[in-house]
Amino acid sequence: MAMEYQSYIPFWDRLTADQQERIGEVIRYQKVKKGTFIHDSEADCLGLVVVRSGQLRAYMLSEDGREITISRLLEYDVTLLSASCAMPDMQFDVMIEAEKDSEFWSIPACLFKNLSDESLAVSNYSRNLLSNNYSELMWLMEQIMWKSFDKRLAEFLLEEVRLEDSPVLQITHERIANHMGTAREVVTRMLRYFQSEGLVRLTRGSIEIVSEEKLEKLR
Amino acid sequence: MAMEYQSYIPFWDRLTADQQERIGEVIRYQKVKKGTFIHDSEADCLGLVVVRSGQLRAYMLSEDGREITISRLLEYDVTLLSASCAMPDMQFDVMIEAEKDSEFWSIPACLFKNLSDESLAVSNYSRNLLSNNYSELMWLMEQIMWKSFDKRLAEFLLEEVRLEDSPVLQITHERIANHMGTAREVVTRMLRYFQSEGLVRLTRGSIEIVSEEKLEKLR
Numbered sequence: 003m004a005m006e007y008q009s010y011i012p013f014w015d016r017l018t019a020d021q022q023e024r025i026g027e028v029i030r031y032q033k034v035k036k037g038t039f040i041h042d043s044e045a046d047c048l049g050l051v052v053v054r055s056g057q058l059r060a061y062m063l064s065e066d067g068r069e070i071t072i073s074r075l076l077e078y079d080v081t082l083l084s085a086s087c088a089m090p091d092m093q094f095d096v097m098i099e100a101e102k103d104s105e106f107w108s109i110p111a112c113l114f115k116n117l118s119d120e121s122l123a124v125s126n127y128s129r130n131l132l133s134n135n136y137s138e139l140m141w142l143m144e145q146i147m148w149k150s151f152d153k154r155l156a157e158f159l160l161e162e163v164r165l166e167d168s169p170v171l172q173i174t175h176e177r178i179a180n181h182m183g184t185a186r187e188v189v190t191r192m193l194r195y196f197q198s199e200g201l202v203r204l205t206r207g208s209i210e211i212v213s214e215e216k217l218e219k220l221r
Numbered sequence: 222m223a224m225e226y227q228s229y230i231p232f233w234d235r236l237t238a239d240q241q242e243r244i245g246e247v248i249r250y251q252k253v254k255k256g257t258f259i260h261d262s263e264a265d266c267l268g269l270v271v272v273r274s275g276q277l278r279a280y281m282l283s284e285d286g287r288e289i290t291i292s293r294l295l296e297y298d299v300t301l302l303s304a305s306c307a308m309p310d311m312q313f314d315v316m317i318e319a320e321k322d323s324e325f326w327s328i329p330a331c332l333f334k335n336l337s338d339e340s341l342a343v344s345n346y347s348r349n350l351l352s353n354n355y356s357e358l359m360w361l362m363e364q365i366m367w368k369s370f371d372k373r374l375a376e377f378l379l380e381e382v383r384l385e386d387s388p389v390l391q392i393t394h395e396r397i398a399n400h401m402g403t404a405r406e407v408v409t410r411m412l413r414y415f416q417s418e419g420l421v422r423l424t425r426g427s428i429e430i431v432s433e434e435k436l437e438k439l440r
Contacts, residue, residue, distance in 0.1 A: 068366070093356055121341075142362070
């Protein structure tokens with residue numbers, strides 16, 4: 003297991019033997035339970051995170067405790083959001099938590115910064131990752147700015163069905179509100195409307211998707 | 222004039238003579254009047270833009286014509302937002318217009334992409350620029366998500382005073398709404414409230430800042 007991270011690091015084959023060795027010396031493997039906080043940009047700087055299994059969630063946190071999900075990371079995904087201290091001008095607060103039992107590796111921020119500065123392959127890789135992240139953030143902002151909440155919620159529920167591979171979602175309204183950057187009441191009101199329209203069925207602690215087609219149409 | 226762009230290109234001194242020559246062959250100088258649209262990501266891909274003088278504004282445009290300002294570019298500023306076609310996964314619609322009479326150079330996207338791929342200096346530069354842009358966008362999103370509109374408007378007015386170097390702003394409420402991604406009525410209502418509190422004085426077509434201190438306090 004200790005030696006298999008190579009196939010999860012997208013730029014591995016383009017590193018020199020020396021660079022590979024430096025990563026091997028400090029790369030850290032972690033196995034965490036669902037619900038574990040793995041990164042708090044105010045408190046630490048984990049470095050580049052490479053997901054082996056499970057599901058991580060990166061989110062913004064407001065001063066008064068409100069949340070909005072920025073991105074979700076699955077197997078083979080890599081994120082720089084936990085390495086913001088290695089980037090110039092990356093000053094923002096991002097938290098990362100495990101949404102499912104997860105395994106991941108982390109490459110310390112300072113080593114990753116050094117590799118990016120000295121290796122064209124790593125620099126190009128992180129440039130592409132950043133441009134991808136930027137594009138995702140623009141998309142999210144467009145959603146928040148211009149898209150009505152019913153469409154956003156329909157999209158969120160369909161994404162959850164895909165991630166959970168099940169039409170029955172074990173998720174609270176509070177939790178959905180935290181993903182979407184809104185208040186619980188807003189989510190509850192819209193879910194009740196969805197139920198009256200025959201899109202979902204609400205039970206204690208779960209949401210059953212009754213008609214994916216209708217949700218798709220709404221999206 | 223044709224030869225002075227060198228001092229405006231931050232990574233110029235770290236290019237090879239050949240790379241400098243390739244830029245010299247295709248770099249384009251433009252002088253535009255206030256109000257000119259210089260980039261529409263749906264229609265074209267201008268490339269890397271380097272501002273010589275004036276003021277440019279990059280903004281998102283919704284399908285139904287609503288706007289929000291993403292960033293403003295002054296002398297010596299460089300932007301990749303007009304070179305999104307050269308970035309993988311950079312799929313979003315950004316417009317750029319001249320807010321004042323402006324002069325700028327553009328380096329075609331494909332050349333800039335090639336330089337980024339082959340030169341560690343250029344790759345590192347655009348990586349840093351992207352991480353800066355990402356951070357700015359996160360900041361903007363935090364403002365939109367968590368900050369009340371009165372604070373955002375106070376901040377916008379103070380920024381305008383700084384950019385215009387004058388306490389009297391020749392700007393319409395509609396224009397402010399376009400910067401802030403909201404409706405004109407919302408801006409008008411808040412400005413009237415600011416006037417009643419002695420922060421600004423409203424006249425036809427202009428807004429006079431009466432008390433910068435009170436605005437500062439609000440921010």
